[in-house]
Structure formats: structure tokens, C-alpha cells
Amino acid sequence: MSDNKETTSAKVTRAFAPASIGNVSLGFDLLGAALQPIDGKRLGDWVEVKDAETFSLTVDGTFADRLPTGSDNNIVTKCFEFFQAALADANKAPLNVAMHLHKALPIGSGLGSSASSIVAAFYALNEHANKPFDEDQLLTMMGELEGQISGSIHYDNVAPSYLGGLVLMTGEESPVAVKLPCFDNWYWVVCYSGISVSTAEARRLLPQEYSLSSTLDFGRQLSVFVHSLYAKDEALAAKMMTDVIAEEHRKVLLPRFDDAREAANANNALAFGISGSGPTVFAVARELDDANAIKAWLEKEYIQNEDGFSHVCQLSTQGTQVLPSA
Structure with a gap:
């Protein structure tokens, strides 16, 4: 037994x-x-x-x-x-x-x-x-x-x-x-390339200290972004969505990152960046057609192997939930 x-x-x-x-x-x-x-x-x-x-x-x-x-x-x-x-x-x-x-x-x-x-x-x-x-x-x-x-x-x-x-x-x-x-009409395109990036290793790539100008930019962007969400100002929110802390140092771990950004921007992305430590990237689009076009490019050009995938998402407002037991 x-x-x-x-x-x-x-x-x-x-x-x-x-x-x-x-x-x-x-x-x-x-x-x-x-x-x-x-x-x-x-x-x-x-x-x-x-x-x-x-x-x-x-x-x-x-x-x-x-x-x-x-x-x-x-x-x-x-x-x-x-x-x-x-x-x-x-x-x-x-x-x-x-x-x-x-x-x-x-x-x-x-x-x-x-x-x-x-x-x-x-x-x-x-x-x-x-x-x-x-x-x-x-x-x-x-x-x-x-x-x-x-x-x-x-x-x-x-x-x-x-x-x-x-x-x-x-x-x-x-x-x-x-x-x-947040904005209910935003589509969040995510694409996992199929390779693995260690979070701990990605953090080790970052400087231990940042310049005063970078620190001020970081604080300003975050403050203005939060304000723009409450003010329902999409254009201002999107304008703030750039990374002055990690992207410059981490994108070396992500093959074709700059190409992916260029393709996303060519398809009217409001924002583009690294999801966490990578290698997943994300783009924000206002129109579903643009989101699907970005997804199609990423599936063809950014994915490195059979493990990779891409999804057009919206925000999961519920978060964690209890599922019915099998």
C-alpha cells in the first residue's frame, strides 16, 4: 500500500x-x-x-x-x-x-x-x-x-x-x-526566442552604480508614466516606456534584438523592450493588425529553435486563480 x-x-x-x-x-x-x-x-x-x-x-x-x-x-x-x-x-x-x-x-x-x-x-x-x-x-x-x-x-x-x-x-x-x-485597448505581443538567459547572470551584467542623469531619467519616466495612466494619456505613457537601466547592457544576450525593435517600430509599436532579463521581448500595439504583424515577424525572424513561441496578449486582470480539479 x-x-x-x-x-x-x-x-x-x-x-x-x-x-x-x-x-x-x-x-x-x-x-x-x-x-x-x-x-x-x-x-x-x-x-x-x-x-x-x-x-x-x-x-x-x-x-x-x-x-x-x-x-x-x-x-x-x-x-x-x-x-x-x-x-x-x-x-x-x-x-x-x-x-x-x-x-x-x-x-x-x-x-x-x-x-x-x-x-x-x-x-x-x-x-x-x-x-x-x-x-x-x-x-x-x-x-x-x-x-x-x-x-x-x-x-x-x-x-x-x-x-x-x-x-x-x-x-x-x-x-x-x-x-x-492601464489601457484596455493595448495589445502586448511577447516572443520567447527559445534560448535561456539566467536572471542572476543578467543582473551581473548591470553596473553597480549609475550616473546622476540616468538616475534622474529613471525616476522621471516612472513618475510620468504612473501619472499618464491615471490621466488616461496613452501617448505620454508610451513615450515613457524606454529602458535607461538594463537594456543597453542585456541586449547583447539577445540575438537580433535591434532588428526586432526596428521591425516592431515599422509596424507601429507603441513600445518595445526586453521582458524581464530576456530573451523574451515584448511590444505594445494599439491595433490588433499591428500586433499580429509584429508577432508574425518575430515568429519568423526572432525565434531561434523549436522551443520558441509568440503570443498576442492583453493584461491578465485576474492574476492567480483556483482551477477546477481534474
Whole structure:
């Protein structure tokens, strides 16, 4: 008899967390956007939690074979261990569960792959435990685990994946992040080239110090961008969406990046940039025809191998959600 044998009344909770764009060009570590393909497909990972006598983790999905071998090395196992410790610190009963990860996002893609797994895991665990932790407590846990992978704690993938929409990080005090208004008519084209870029390595490419002029540009752009969202000024918002912090240093890791920008601009892109650390790039378009033309060029010219893909998206306003159990 298996140690993990379920009873007929075993509780099952499954959560889906969408892919995300970190930085959104102008907001290094401070802005993030959750994605939903307009064709209705899910772009993200899901995690299942079910009652069991002993813990185990199973994994499937398109990119499951790219994960570290052994369940002890999987970030979902680390989420479970972190959550158990948090329950103990809060004098709550531990969970007796097994978990399953469906890995649909490629590792090192710039689409918040690790964040999607982390967010789905913590959300499912919290739901399964009858919500012992509030939004900020969960976000803090998510940021801690994400920091173990990237080398520093940042919320620009976990927060939008969890909360949905376009999200501004406020810092470590409550609230950790707030949702911003955005333009419902914007299409967000994302294209993963198929190669992998380490977030930690991409951060090492960045200077330790920036000039006063770059710092002022960064602060001005972010401030004006947030203002333009509330003022509903599309043109001003789009004008601010340039990266003065990371793009110059990171684009060397992305073959044909400059060509992709030129093609996007030729098809009336409002903005173009690196999604997170790359290699995924994103473009913003007002018209669906322009978005589809950008997607077609990227699929033909930017994708490097069979792992690559491209989607026309809008913002996922819901963020993480509970899915029906199979």
C-alpha cells in the first residue's frame, strides 16, 4: 500500500499563475504586468495540492524535463517547506499533502517562469489551508523564494502573477504592491526566442552604480508614466516606456534584438523592450493588425529553435486563480 494513498474524501486544490513581464522597460524591479493570450490559451504554470499522508511532488508539462532533477531541488518543494515553517511560526497545524507541478513556461525565458511556479504553489497551499495568510504575507513569501533563484528579492514577476494587471512595487512595507490602471485597448505581443538567459547572470551584467542623469531619467519616466495612466494619456505613457537601466547592457544576450525593435517600430509599436532579463521581448500595439504583424515577424525572424513561441496578449486582470480539479 502506498504511503500517499488518498482517501475518497481527499481535498484537492489547483491554482494557475500567469506569465508576466518584469520591468516593463521603464520600471526596473518596480513594474510588472501579467499576461493572458487573446486566443484563450493559458500562458503560465499550475500547481495542485491534495491531501496525502506524506509529502511528494510530481511534475509534468512541456518544460518539465528542463527542471533540476530530484524533487528536493524543485522550487515547489521549497515553497512547501517554507509554507510549513510559516504555519509553525503562526502556531497553525501543518499540512499533510502531496503536490503536482504542471510546468508550461520555459526556464530562463524572461516570462516569470520561476515566479509562476512559486505563486501557484503558495496560492494553492494557502487556499488548501483555508487562507491562514493574507495577501502581503503571501507576497513576502513569494519574494523570498524568488530571491533564492535570482540572487536578490524582487517582486516584479511574483506580484503581477499573483495580483494580475499592471503592478507597481511599493517596497517591503504593507502593501508590498499595488495595481495600476492601464489601457484596455493595448495589445502586448511577447516572443520567447527559445534560448535561456539566467536572471542572476543578467543582473551581473548591470553596473553597480549609475550616473546622476540616468538616475534622474529613471525616476522621471516612472513618475510620468504612473501619472499618464491615471490621466488616461496613452501617448505620454508610451513615450515613457524606454529602458535607461538594463537594456543597453542585456541586449547583447539577445540575438537580433535591434532588428526586432526596428521591425516592431515599422509596424507601429507603441513600445518595445526586453521582458524581464530576456530573451523574451515584448511590444505594445494599439491595433490588433499591428500586433499580429509584429508577432508574425518575430515568429519568423526572432525565434531561434523549436522551443520558441509568440503570443498576442492583453493584461491578465485576474492574476492567480483556483482551477477546477481534474
